[in-house]
Amino acid sequence: MGNASVGIEVRNVVKHFDNFAALDGVSLSVAPGELVALLGPSGSGKTTLLRVIAGLEFPDSGDVLFGGRDALSMTARERRVGFVFQQYALFRHMTVAQNVAFGLDVRPRGARPARAEITERVRLLLERVHLQGLEKRYPQQLSGGQRQRVALARALAIDPSVLLLDEPFGALDAKVRKELRRWLRNLHDELGLATLFVTHDQEEALELADRVVVLNKGLIEQDGSPQKVYDSPATAFVAQFIGDTLTLPVQVTDGQAEVLGARFPAAPGTPEGRAVAYIRPHDVSVQPQGTANGVTAEVISITLSGAVLTLRLGIRGLGELDAIVSRQDVQRFDHEKGSIVTVAATQAYIFSD
Numbered sequence: 275m276g277n278a279s280v281g282i283e284v285r286n287v288v289k290h291f292d293n294f295a296a297l298d299g300v301s302l303s304v305a306p307g308e309l310v311a312l313l314g315p316s317g318s319g320k321t322t323l324l325r326v327i328a329g330l331e332f333p334d335s336g337d338v339l340f341g342g343r344d345a346l347s348m349t350a351r352e353r354r355v356g357f358v359f360q361q362y363a364l365f366r367h368m369t370v371a372q373n374v375a376f377g378l379d380v381r382p383r384g385a386r387p388a389r390a391e392i393t394e395r396v397r398l399l400l401e402r403v404h405l406q407g408l409e410k411r412y413p414q415q416l417s418g419g420q421r422q423r424v425a426l427a428r429a430l431a432i433d434p435s436v437l438l439l440d441e442p443f444g445a446l447d448a449k450v451r452k453e454l455r456r457w458l459r460n461l462h463d464e465l466g467l468a469t470l471f472v473t474h475d476q477e478e479a480l481e482l483a484d485r486v487v488v489l490n491k492g493l494i495e496q497d498g499s500p501q502k503v504y505d506s507p508a509t510a511f512v513a514q515f516i517g518d519t520l521t522l523p524v525q526v527t528d529g530q531a532e533v534l535g536a537r538f539p540a541a542p543g544t545p546e547g548r549a550v551a552y553i554r555p556h557d558v559s560v561q562p563q564g565t566a567n568g569v570t571a572e573v574i575s576i577t578l579s580g581a582v583l584t585l586r587l588g589i590r591g592l593g594e595l596d597a598i599v600s601r602q603d604v605q606r607f608d609h610e611k612g613s614i615v616t617v618a619a620t621q622a623y624i625f626s627d
């Protein structure tokens with residue numbers, strides 16, 4: 275270990291497959307020591323962007339810089355990218371130690387460290403990913419989470435200049451994913467590399483990253499802190515993609531629209547007239563009828579979802595809407611199936627139709 279970490283800069287990258295623009299002019303940067311999540315739905319271009327950065331795909335136009343140097347003129351090997359894939363990345367017929375050593379073993383003789391040095395490096399790497407003692411196991415003798423940690427150790431073995439992770443926890447169950455998220459965050463902080471982490475899981479992106487870049491159809495919709503992306507979605511796509519939003523039709527007048535009894539500003543540039551309000555179930559308040567401003571609704575069902583309850587509400591003329599409320603509120607207000615309640619939005623995002 276020991277090569278200085280470098281930042282990644284992507285400038286206006288375009289990549290077509292036939293006539294289809296997988297990347298349609300993408301710019302982003304990842305500073306040394308920064309962990310950036312690239313978040314987007316399936317097919318939005320996330321993997322393509324990682325492959326362009328890694329040197330596995332060549333862009334039609336645009337630039338990729340590592341530490342200010344033109345990376346497009348370097349081969350994939352010269353870029354020294356640590357890459358972790360979603361799954362199937364380990365060699366089944368090789369032990370854990372052989373898998374981790376792979377990137378060093380395949381180097382030409384002059385550039386290959388001595389056997390003893392490789393063995394020692396593998397030992398240190400396995401310690402770093404908390405898998406010491408498992409050198410002789412084969413991948414099928416490991417849990418999914420352990421396999422991905424081996425994959426990370428293998429990516430680190432080449433002493434990478436940057437780290438690219440393509441849905442590394444995508445195939446794991448929710449509990450393991452959460453544990454590995456924290457573990458990865460700590461490891462990233464120790465390493466101080468520029469890390470770009472691809473995910474389609476908004477919760478993972480918001481919890482893990484210093485910055486979230488939302489990609490849709492080959493274009494960046496928003497690039498900002500997790501809080502900014504969550505609290506101030508820049509586009510209708512981000513509003514809809516983050517936070518399990520519900521939509522309601524609204525009318526914009528004087529740059530505002532009434533949503534469930536309260537007025538909220540429309541996004542800058544939203545034309546007057548028909549528009550769409552995006553509301554998160556957490557931003558819907560449910561009170562006993564007549565005790566607050568809002569609209570009248572009927573509780574259609576109540577579902578327990580962990581520490582909170584989801585109330586499905588029927589609003590005449592508008593349809594159905596979910597509200598997430600605390601158990602205390604449900605008890606305090608005595609909400610039950612069939613109750614008539616007053617519903618109000620505490621936050622809403624309004625974009626053109």
Ligand SMILES: Nc1ncnc2c1ncn2[C@@H]1O[C@H](COP(=O)(O)OP(=O)(O)OP(=O)(O)O)[C@@H](O)[C@H]1O
Nearest residue numbers: 291292296314315316317318319320321322323474
């Ligand atoms: N080699 C290729 N040839 C043709 N089309 C491709 C190729 N690679 C990717 N694409 C297309 O480019 C688009 C972006 O693909 P990409 O794999 O980058 O998306 P993604 O956001 O990583 O999706 P997922 O989350 O499903 O992996 C998709 O429509 C895909 O079908």
